[in-house]
Amino acid sequence: MSLAREPAGPPRRDLPYRLFGRARGVAPGAHRAVGSGANGAFLRHVSLLELPDARRIDMRASLLDPLGGVKVRRFERRARIDVFVVLDLSGSMAFGRSHRDDDPVADLCAAIAHAAIRGQDRFGLIAAGPTPRADFVIRATRRRGVPDEVWTRLRAEAGAGRGVGGLLRSIEELPTRRSLVFVVSDFLMPPEALDGLLGQLWRHDVVPVVVRSSAVESRLPRFGLIETRDLETGRRRLVLMRRSLRERWLAEARARRAALDLVFRSYGRPGFDLVDRFDGDAFADFLLSGGV
Structure with a gap:
């Protein structure tokens, strides 16, 4: 007597999909988005006047600045799609x-x-x-x-x-x-x-x-x-x-x-x-x- 095989269920695996261009959502996620934020990769240093956020001041970069400016880390923003x-x-x-x-x-x-x-x-x-x-x-x-x-x-x-x-x-x-x-x-x-x-x-x-x-x-x-x-x-x-x-x-x-x-x-x-x-x-x- 043979028993019918039950379906194993839906596939469960990660897929490396991505959005062409940058996302425009506001909810935090894994995709590169328009603008800057705090949950993405490091982009560059900018002046404190450009990004007035004292929490991201980089003391080493500021001390090495020949013009004596205060440097702030800018990160890319990541969003959900x-x-x-x-x-x-x-x-x-x-x-x-x-x-x-x-x-x-x-x-x-x-x-x-x-x-x-x-x-x-x-x-x-x-x-x-x-x-x-x-x-x-x-x-x-x-x-x-x-x-x-x-x-x-x-x-x-x-x-x-x-x-x-x-x-x-x-x-x-x-x-x-x-x-x-x-x-x-x-x-x-x-x-x-x-x-x-x-x-x-x-x-x-x-x-x-x-x-x-x-x-x-x-x-x-x-x-x-x-x-x-x-x-x-x-x-x-x-x-x-x-x-x-x-x-x-x-x-x-x-x-x-x-x-x-x-x-x-x-x-x-x-x-x-x-x-x-x-x-x-x-x-x-x-x-x-x-x-x-």
Whole structure:
């Protein structure tokens, strides 16, 4: 008698994400921020007249000043940021995710939530497909139970419907202050929808995550009948796979991914490929490199 293996739970690891540019928040945190403060790295010495704070007077630097000025230590300011996931829940996102213990999208989103809260930042989620989903909006929070909540809910909701109109409307829920926004989607959408999605996020630092499946991009039979189904419309089609069609299919998949990266770079940084499963080490390397 075999027992079904229970899912181990959401990934729990630190991720080296950072905001391009300086944060503008007022709450203390780990990110370089605009202005000076007391919780960051040492920047330089300035005159006491420029920074009238006697607590930070450096006696050694003051004695060495040939002009006899009083020198004060100035530190960079560190602030907290908001980290959001904007998730596409259209029907095409369900491919390869249903009835799996290791849902890559749920694992990714939960890992981001865990890293943000552990890093003293706030995490939020906006998820929708063709229509807005108020039940999938999580305001920016530091609540410790959020990673488990996100992981459980997303494993039960793979996506349905056609289009991302609801997601485009739901983005208005994002704060106006610059945030780090992970956009998670397969990006199987018309160019105008893609431009509309990324264009609305112009004030934020955007990290695209492209959800892909090797089953439709590389693990194709060289010959034989295959049945295809559009997950957004339900339309089915029987296709005779042959060598020429397979090569054209793969070439179009590569061309589409290259075109996506050109669009992503025009909005800030390239995308990360989430293929079949969530690889925490690969994602951490991508973030550490700055996505370049």
